[in-house]
Every structure is written in structure tokens, then in C-alpha cells.
Amino acid sequence: QKVSVEVLDHLEHLALVDFRNSEGVERLQKAIQFADQLHEINTDGVEPMDSVLEDRWCLYLREDDVTEGNCTKELLENAREKVEEYFVAPPGNIPLPKLEERETFLQGS
């Protein structure tokens, strides 16, 4: 069962990563096929496992004391675009262009 172009487009939007070429799409198809083997297993009554440490109660609330910070300079060092203490982003709230309008391999499908 092939993945529809709509879903592929949707994935490119969600992941903000492109399929690049037919190999990319084929790769996904194979990955799904591989994963489908999971359905052979009977998991009735089995709880999903989030963490192998579920019995050990790792998570705890620590005291609300400031233990680190004041590293603005270091954190800004690795950013390419910045102004004073701000990371600069291009304009937001502009959705990624629709399939027909953006440069994507999927257009040909």
C-alpha cells in the first residue's frame, strides 16, 4: 500500500525535511513495510513501556534554587544571526508554500 502524495507532502511540512528524490520516497515505503512486521505480534494486555527505569522513580523535583545561568554570551556565540541579545529569525507566521508552489521533488508525483 503506497503512501499518498498528500501524506508525503504533510510529512515534508511536519518534518521540515524533504524527500529529495524517488529514493527518499522508496526509503519511506521500505521503512513502513519493515515496521509492519510489528503487527504479527500479540500485545493484548501489554502496557506500553516508556522507559526501562519505570520502576526506579528517577524523576524528582529539586529545590527551586537557581544553580546555573548567566551564560548569554556563550549561548549567543554559536548563532549566525543575532542583534544584541536576540536570536534573529526571518518573518514567522508564514506557512510553507503549498505543494504546487514550492520546490519539492513531490511536485512531479
Added chain:
Amino acid sequence: LPLKGGLRSQVSAALKEGRVTPTELCQRCLALIKSTKFLNAYITVAEETALKQAEESEERYKKGQPLGILDGIPIAVKDNFNTTGIETTCASNMLKGYISPYNATVVQKLLDQGAVLLGKTNLDEFAMGSGSTDGVFGPVRNPWSYSKQYKKKSVPKSRSESEESNWVITGGSSGGSAAAVSSFTCFAALGSDTGGSTRNPAAHCGVVGLKPTYGLISRHGLIPLVNSMDVPGILTRCVDDAAVLLGSLAGHDPKDSTTIQDDFMPFELPNLTDVSKLSIGIPKEYHAPGLSSEILSLWSKAADLFKNAGAKVVEVSLPHTRYSIVCYHVLCTAEVASNMARFDGLEYGHRSDMKESTEIMYAATRREGFNDVVRGRILSGNYFLLKQNYEKYFVKAQKVRRLIANDFVKVFRSGVDILLTPTTLSDAAPYMEFIQEDNRTRSAQDDILTQAANMAGLPAINVPTALSKRGLPVGLQFIGRSFQEKQLLTVAKWFEKQVQFPMIQLEEVKRHDSGVFQHQKFFSFS
């Protein structure tokens, strides 16, 4: 001579007695790194800072106040651990030029004990792969490709061709670290292990590769792949050294909420002589399709070794083994999709010049920064996490994970102390052969014996066992109970002593650059 000694037994003594100094050790390692550059094990060599650390260590030894066994010991760190002031690339264009503002906890711990950080080692891009062939800095070459043992057994096509086309992979993804330890350029190296990434290259490079119990060693500063499975891995030349490293790294870290809070007591390994109280389990499902007859035979011999020494050796069953790779595939890609979302060009790493909108910039940055393997896993992961697929794939995989973890619990409850399995399906493949299949296929094949331990969070170790008929290392894997590293390593050490794995005999190497014959500088080992 100290270049080949055990840390606790030989090197530490030599340093304390002044028979060798930290700067000498550091300089020798740096020289060796230069002369083995063709292995491509290192991405960054931090020569200046290493020498400075060595000098500081030397001062401490002169005063008779070394910080511990690791003081002055040259180590290497996989390039997916943050290291202050040193580039951390994860072998990806996405992080080229990224200079970490902080040290990963494990790196900090090593430095606090006086270890000398020689540099960052090569890997598959973002630790995704089982060959250390898919990073932007090129593949890592297995030092054994240049060993007398391998050359003796390989059929040269022609003298000029032999080295260039015959070299074998290190395995991965911590191939650079494994190669660095195997070629004596450092005494120990940090790797990471999510599906076998420390044990696999350890097996192919003939070194000890330890995957600790999940939750024992801090992941703070290890650029995450799969938060629920990643662990820092330890690569050394002998089991005793792995115990030393473990002792200095394990323990609760307030910066990593997935580390257990129990106190960790570093230990020295006893010299086990009596194995009669031990019960070794041989999981029959690990006789996986594709397992080479050589390794099968070695595994069987190892089982006999224990039996003849008086241990109880029993066949056991881990029935869900054959599904663990599928389960891993889903959980891994799902967590990767989430973890890779942080790379958007805004705060660090590569940033695209496209600037029409945030989304366009993000998409272009990620398009430019990630290789096919990474992008493929992100897209697959996002697919499995779609609303219509979440229950069917992600939650289903989480349920299967519990079944896999329970398989181990049942076996350990039945009285088995340690499991003995192969680590890899075969010895290291020639690079030219390895790249015939794509990364995902290779990973699925190669991870099959190692990743169930990651699913269950159990400690596991590769111990180099013997040379294959091609003259390459083959290792066997021991899997232990959660947080029972002492028992695991004690048994591993006993086994190591029995098998007496041979030392690599690295030869002079003639390098031929593409088409043009050039004789490069040689290195030699005393």
C-alpha cells in the same frame, strides 16, 4: 612500552614512578595520530590543549599528587559529545563549526581526574549507522586492515591495489573511537551506544566495548539520538581498563534526570578463578540468520570453555528477539524525529541563507545540513508519529519493547547470571562491499545481536575473542543484569584471560594516492 599497558597495573605505576611522563605519553599519542591519519579516526585533534593538560598533569605527578589512575592518560571522545572550546560536529554539515560552550558531564568527569583529551573521533553522521562510513568527513578505516595478521590472509589483487581496495570498515557508529584505541593513539575512548554503536566497532576492531546499564552514566552533553536508549560507551584495550573508566564516569548527575540516584561504588575487578557458581545462558535466538559459521563455532567453543571450567551453561530463550530490530526501528526513528527538530539554524549550527520565512529557512537549513540517512529517519519517524499511525506503530512498538524487556527479566529470574552471545554476524567487511547496501539495511542487519540490550537497558560488553580466518578480530558479547556491571566485568575479565586475544601487529604502510604513486611516511611499533 607504556603505550600498551593496562592502566591500573602498568601505566599508572609507570607515571607515578616517573618512568614515563604525561607529556611523553601525550606527545607519543599525538605523533601516532599524525602517522595514522589515513585511518581517518579523528575529526579534530586538540593538540595545544592536550599538551597543556599533560603539562599540568606532570606538575601534579612531580608533587606526588596525581588525581587518580586517569591523571595524564590520553583519551579520545566521540564527536557527538560536547567539549568546551572544541568543535563538535557529529560528522554532519549541520554542526560544522559548532564550538561547544560546555563539556558533557562524562567529558568533565574525565578532565576533572586529569585525563588528557587528545581529540574528537569520527562517526556515522549523528551516530546513525553501523559502519562509520556515513559521516561528512569520510569513512574510518579499521587499523586491522594494515595488520600483518590481515595481510597474511588476504589475496592481493595486485600490489598497488591491495591497500586501497581491501581495507575493512571499523563497524559503527563509534568507529573512530574504536580505531583510535585499537591503533594505540589513546588509552581509552568514549563512544555512544544506542543500538550497538560501541560494541559493534569494538568487535570489528578487536577492543573491549562496554555498554553500561541505562541510567548509570550521565547523558548530559551527549547529543541525543534516542533518549530512552542512548548511553555513553567505553572503549578500552582490556576489561580492567573499562572498569577504571566506568568507576570514574558512573553515578547520579543532577543535570540528567534519567540517571538513577543510587550511590555508585567504583570497584576493582577480582581475579576470578572459580566459575562453578556461575550460570551462563546461551539464548538460542541469537543464532540469527546470517551468522557466520566461524562465529557460531567460536560462540560454541566459548560456551564449552565455561562448561569445562565448571560453570553451569544452559540454553535459554528470548522469544521476541527477532522482533526487536523492528521495534527498535520504529522507536528509534520516532525519537530521532523529535530530537532532530532542534536543528533549525537559529541558535547554533548551520543556517541557510534562505530567509523569506522562518519555515523556509528551517526547511532549507535542514535540507542542506542533514545527509540522506538522517533525513530518512526523520521522515520515517514522523510517519510513525502521525495521528493515524501513533497507536499502530509507536505505541505498538512500546508494547513490544516491554515484551522484549520481559524476556530478559524471565531469563535472569530463572537463575541465569550472564548471557553469552555473538556481537556481530561476521568479521569486518571490506568497505567496497559494505557500501553496496544502504545504511538502513546494513544497520538492520548489523544491529540484530546488539540492540535488544538497549531496548531492555541492560549492560553488555564485547570482549575480543579470536581472529577470523581472514585475520580479523571477532568478539563475543556478555549481557548482564541491570546495574550488575561488577559481575558482568568480572566474568568478562575471566574470559579475556582464557582467550588471550592476540595483539595487533601493525606494519609499515605504503600509501598510494589515486593514480599517482607516493610513498608516505611510515610508522613503526616497538
